[in-house]
Amino acid sequence: MMSSSQALDISRLDTLPTDILLIILGYLDTARSVAHLAAASKGLHQLISAEGWRIFVKSCFSSLTLPTSKSDENWAALARVLTSQSRDWDRRAFVFHSLSPPETRRPNARRSNAAQSIPGNIIVDAHLWRQGRFDEELVVWGSGEDVVARIRTNDRTRVVSESWHFYKGSESSFVAGKDDTTAISIMKSDFLGGKEDMGVVVGRANGDLRLLSIGESKSGQTLMQFRPPPSSSIHQHEIRAVDIHSDAGIMAASTRESVWLYSLKDHSPTHWNDVTEPSNTDPTVAISLRDSQQYSSFDFIRSMRMLDKQTIAVALNGSFDPIRVLDVTPTGVEVSTATRIPNERPYIGFNPRTVRALLPVDVRSIAGGGGNVLLSSWDDGTIRLQDLRSPSSVDRVYQDNFEISTPINALISHGLERFVAGSAYSQMLKVFDFRWARGYYHTDSLPCTSMSPYPTPRPPTMVNEPEYHDNRSLCDHVLGRLCRWHALSRHGFYRPNCNIYLPFRYYASSPIYALAKPSDVSPTIYAGLSGLLVEFTLKSGIHSSYVPDADALYTQQRGKVAILETGDGSAISDVTKCVRVPEIRRQSFSDAEYNNIWARRQHRLDEALQDPHEWQ
Template sequence: MGPSSVLNSSKLDALPTDILIIILGYLNTAQSVAHLAATCKGLHQLISARGWRIFVKSCFNSLTLLSSNANEDWVNMARVLTAQARDWDRRAFVFHSLSLPETRRPDARRGHGAQSIPGNIIVDAHLRETGRFDEEFVVWGSGEDVIARIRRNDRKTIPSETWHMCKGSETGFIEGKGDTTSISIVKSHSFGEGDDLGVVVGRANGDLRLLSIGESNFGRTLMHFRPSPNSSIHQNEIRAIDVDSGSSVIAASTRESVWLYPVQTGNQAQSKNIPDSPYIDPITTLSLKDSQKSSSFDFIRSTKIFNKDTIAVALNRSFDPIRVLTITQTGLETSAVPRFLDEHPYIGSSPRTVRALLPVDVRSITGGGGNVLLSSWDDGTIRLQDLRTPSPIDRVYQDNFEVATPINALISYGLERFVAGSAYSHMLKVFDFRWTRGYYHTDSLPCSSNSPYPTPKPPTIVNEPEYYDNRPACDHVLGRLCRWHMLSRHDFYRPNCNIYLPFRNYASSPIYSLAKPSDTSATLYAGLSGLLMEFTLKSCVYTNSIPTTNQLSYVRQRGKVAVLETGDGAAILDISKCQRVPEIRRQLFSNDEYSSAVARKQHRLDEALQDRREFPAFETQTHFDTHQAANE
């Protein structure tokens, strides 16, 4: 065999397609995939057809991804998700507030019974695919009014957005008693491309309706959920609602009862209009106060549907603050969740409160399954547990700075991270789930024998990890990483953080609700008192103005935030190990010209949070000399 034959047989593109696909599954950066695609025509065709899909599904397997078969969409998704991962890790956030101007706010001094303080914003969001376009629906309740913003984009730009309002006063609701207390978009696959989405709205007076949020008939009542007048059970204040679009069921809770209602979607619901439609009676209802199997409680705080058979309920001040309801043919049956054995000793034995619940999908984990729940407790802990068994994946998270501050709202992004809203102040808390990741944005950056900088200063007394291998470059043959790449993956250098939101209009407000359109969306929405905050990852901020219609006089203002790093998020049993003087960084939005581009990229934090004194001395001095020579 001649030399040319040996060379040809060793070509990478000569390998069988099945082997190449296996190799593609091991590439952990988009840069590696792009470089491989640039080597030859054959590999470029394979990667265009299948490579980017493999990369996205391998590196971001815990996220719920958009359903697309177009190769171009998978390339774009890889670009978007890698940029978002970098933004999350580097705290590259941009915040805008959405609020009514001062002249539109209620004023009790006018003597018309108006509230002197703004209502709490309750928000939900959803991203719907319609062909090559996406529609982002954000719906929120502000007092007795329901407002929506609908953005339509082609996954690259936003060509338009429309605003709508359903004024509560025009449909018989008054301030206070008619305020929106819960809201949930019906995220159903049964909606066709021509159908309008619906939103279930619960109010303080017990009213529960399915409203249209379509362009043509926004705010129209599609279904009105209420027991018949001769019913012995009264539906008072709606505390929480959740919609299971798969089984077309709504779970609604009042102070002490849980109600199940059927919901019809699309044109079926549109055919039922008030006042001609009959009462929509509940499928079943259960008063937890009357249950003989569990301890007493004050009231229900949250209700979440896991599947067509299981509902979780969070209670205020109970020795069994989480109840599991099983849907049977005869109604609802209740049981308490097994108690944790590692109760924190500084809390005592008083009744406990669970404020927020969030089902977590763990099917991406080998052997994962079951009803896994994230719950926020009044002692400041956030607990992950399988409701059916003493699960081996149970874990307790805690803000290592505000150790005992409870959480009002939770939202998660697959098994990568979750965001919590403080129950006491205008603060978001970003937690890493601490499962093994499929993608680290630092893997695509240059090797170095330095440690990641700046060194985190967590509020807990912990030591910087020891690592004695000062290898300046990764050795992929031996499977050994350089010092910088190895430590960049360590939990110590990827701490959680608290984000202090800009809040100028009123006194400090808790976070009442959180919503995201999808796992792949770059925007998160937080409802405060009289204010909706729009949290967007920096790489996905639209720089061009967005054509809008009917803005309803809402004002959109950009604000700077402060970020405080809070450690790895593990529960703290001994609070004496907390040091209460952490470092707070404020966004500056100015580039430091005396540091190199490489140094700025390798800095753990976004440019808006960087301080040039933190860069390695040789990086700063080298760039300063180059800059000075260019000016001479």
């Protein structure tokens, strides 16, 4: 017969088999729960130190592209980073800096003695990778005929070092205007073995396409040039976009009417240190979309992205079929169009449609997800998500519920949690929630209450605040019932999208021309405007105190932004229901201390956006 002490010992949590404990860990949805469990016993502490934080991160942030790490400390640190960043995104805890050259005029491309009053558009790309115990962040942007690169080393809490590299276009005989940078793409994955091996592909308005070294020893040196042979019937003029599939070693480039593929397999980083003269590389594929007679005409190619190593999506300006899909096969290139929305007119008024930006979306973390899923921005202000290989036309349509018809110039995503869009008409960023189920809500770690989340959003559309009849003040996890505050905090009504109005003025109000982020775990997104690069960083992220040297030609400025909440982001079918003007909140960074700390934590928005009169 079993004694009572034996029965008590068997019922202890830390005596359960390891496999059972690991399953339990997969159901913990807050970092606080994991930490409390680790404090229960020495055995649980050892298990969670070895496996718990890795399981927590992968189950709660499964849609993000996570770094590979074998270190237990790295997973615990990553859990702190990602939970803080999720809180910052939801509370709109943002910090903005601008990087701009102090000079206000640059030589004109046509008349060297005149001046060009309009600055070049900033085109930017960024990448982050792990180097030992440090993160290395590279951001590269084209500013007119020049190219600028910044390499930053950090340990996720502070910046350890920072170096700048400037490549003057004039030193390679490039002239402002006609030789401006129009496309930037950093070589990633296996092509980035270390600082000495870094490279960036730069495309220009004159059709020049080349790989530049970013390494210390060969900084700015041309390693490869990409151009068709003189006998080619298709000419490579005015590079519009560049995209690299690093795993396959393929680069795609587009001009106003053509798409080019170049192989990078024979040019690995091990050969770069031996480069004395740049090699000329011929394209493996060249296709002019003008030759596709079975499809409607178009003005020019606006954007191009590689979905995989053999599928390319192309966005067109002024076409009745503005998205073309190129499938590269052993026998040639097959051109097709994306499925149209049923009953949709392929024109606005008497004009064909335009797609401005494309963004491939990785949906493999969703059950049953796969295929080539694409996010595209259209000239009617909608942003459409669709699987190009499924018979359905569009899986979901998003729209700014305040500026319903403003088109989008650039797109960047943060896993499957949210995406950021850059306005084509003004210096404004728009943050959209994908509205898929999440694995982590920062509000779950806050105290229970029977109140509703506050302040109540005031969306521009005529929608009612959601009803929730269960006014319980405490969550019952046994019955699976949440308190009122925790249940409503997950509702889309209380997690609205937002527009961010940038305060920076360099020449005049500028559209957003490009967006880039180093990785899904990075706290920073970069936005390229006219003559200005904006650094958009989450509040809990790393903020550098480094200032470029006087000869760096770039100055840093912090700006306070205005934020307007814009509803759930669903497409609006009846514009008459979009009549209200939401409240605009302006950031106010103050050192004032308030006594009601609990109310500040429960507030939906960051302290910089709070009004003390809203606290309850």
